[in-house]
Amino acid sequence: MELNNKLTVSASPHVKSAETTTGIMLDVIIALLPAGIASIFVFGIRALLVIAVSVASCVLAEYLSRKAMKRDQTIGDLSAVVTGLLLAYNLPSTIPVWEVIFGAIVAIVVVKQMFGGIGQNFVNPALLARIVLISAFPSRMSAGAFVGTNVVGWDVDGVTGATPMGLISLADGIKDGAPSLMHLFLGTTAGCIGEVSALALLLGGIYLIIRKVISPIIPCVYIGTVALIMLIAFGDVNAMLYEVLGGGLMIGAIFMATDYTTSPITDKGKIIYALGCGLLTCLIRLFGSLPEGVSFSIIIMNILVPHIENWTKPTIFGTVKEKKEKKEAAE
């Protein structure tokens, strides 16, 4: 039988897992859906508009920048959709549309593509875009911006006005007019589009952990650290729960801090990184002039990731013994 030049020759292994980058991104998108649906109930159709504009501009920005750089098209991996969702979820529903587009360009073109595209950005694109928007348009990104539309007739006292994180302080504890813990848990409160409903975000987080898309280390250690420090700082379980459920901690710990590219790939590294995120979040929330500290904490820890990975390299098989032997020999 003459088969020469017909057989495929490639390096082993010849079987591969069914997992693909696109599949992973699709899982993240599915996990982000509950928070998106919750946001539409809380903030109305305007939230959907922001989400749609953000996703569309992220995908278009990625498409055009890959084209301009004459690189392979990567919009098929769906990572730009994830960035678009995360960016929208970190913005208030009242934000002007052109600011969303500006944010998308910062996230995709400046932070992601200029550093080489997927897997190469050194900070989380959506978070950096959010920080740029906060710095550039402070009035539209704070207090008064978080106006909700009472579409379902819920008791939404907390929806207008300040972010819940502005209604708690170390000096005064939980202030008058602050939303109840149940409001924070369900999400019927003021805040950015996707951050308000702890319940919806937890559902997404559990899905990602079950699907083995993310390891539970980062969310658990991050939220755990914040809970512990806040419990010690306030000496009050209610205040601790308020800090855990309110603001951007849930979305940050579950969806932003777990971004593959900008978090450590070693388990030990993940623990150090999440501890750092938790500690910084608490410092900013308790002592900083900003009411919220999740975004800055994650960005700072993102930058430290290469160092954390260097400190936490796994011990290569068979080398533990050698070290022990050397120690024994030295003794």
Add this chain to the structure above:
Amino acid sequence: MANEKIEGVLKPVKKGHGGIHVSHNKNTSKCAIVRMPAPAKVVLPMQQHIGAPCTPTVAVGDEVKIGQVIGDTDAFVSTPVHATVSGKVTAIGPVKVANGSMVQAVTIESDGKMELSEDIKPPKIDTKDDFLKAVRASGLVGLGGAGFPTHVKLAFKEDSGVDTLIINAAECEPFITVDHRECIDNSWDVLSGVYTIKEILGFKNVYIAIEDNKSDAFTELMKVAADNADWDDSVKLVMLPSQYPQGAEKVLIQSVTGRQVPPGKLPSDVGVVVMNVQSISFLGRYLKTGKPLVSRSLTVDGSAIAEPKNIRVPIGTLITDIIDFCGGFKAEPYKVIGGGPMMGMSLYDINVPLLKNNNAVLAFSADTIKVKPERACIRCGRCVQACPMSLMPTKIETRAHLKDVEGCQAAGAMTCMECGSCAFACPSGRPLVQYMRLAKAVIREGSAK
């Protein structure tokens, strides 16, 4: 460290890092090993082992019989090659082998009689030296895939602290079932080989390690052992979890004994010798009959093979003849693999001879062997989670592309055993094993300068 017993079978003492769950596809596990009739010709390369190549000891036109030496050398790290069919030597010269290199080979055209050489007689063994000489003369190399001469492996010094023999029947590669069948079809040979070697070489601990998806192998071996009064209970069975790469030497040693072989060291450095179950079974037969290594068992399977089988074949049989014996191709083959799908080599041509260390021939049609397009690394860390050697494959890849010799070394590239777990797990379809080989090449080039 003590193993915990479960109904006469031991559990592993330690679970290592990493590993992957890959579909077993042990389709042929119920197919008893059948003997393939003599092929029209065999091609016997003079190098089918790690070490010095042999020189042909026959000439074109010579009549040879099965078991007659046709190639040998004075080098210690080498094994002789024997005629595997009776017939006439028709050619001596370079031929292409599975890995693409040209190797000196002796071609024998079979007379169809399969006559045994008169020189075959059971070896006379009084001392350990006699035994090692006999093992060398048998032509045995590790039949699990490495092809390392067995007599070299067994020639450890008495004061070297080697106290443990592990028989590797883990068979963690998907599709391959021939080690499993060996435990069932030739259980007596396996145990006879084990007890003889234990006695001659004085091993304190002997373990037969099998994955837990082969329960009938445990039953069969225990039954045969119980039936023979000469065999005490000093040889232990160990039931390993079915997780790839459980049968990789270093992983196996860790599971069974808890010991870790340091990078660049051999199992004997931690007091262990590992032998494949087919090698020990062969030794069991050889010590009784004196018939050298002239045939071996292998699994033939895959979506493109008409009649998947476990077969016993004369060494040197062309892969194309083996496939014909298994009903030929039922679909156009896209990839033909010598060995398992995780570590086997894809063949560029099936007109190459079967070598001593080849334990499977698998053929797949295009629609059944997934091709994952290569995309950028997303740093998901699945390769790091999967690596049984606790390496960071993605970091090694980066160092390799930069041709960073020290970086590759520091990242432990040389410790990589190319098991393929990282590349299997990679969602971006990166050919990480290829990149690990690149890293090793970078180190070799760097240190050659």
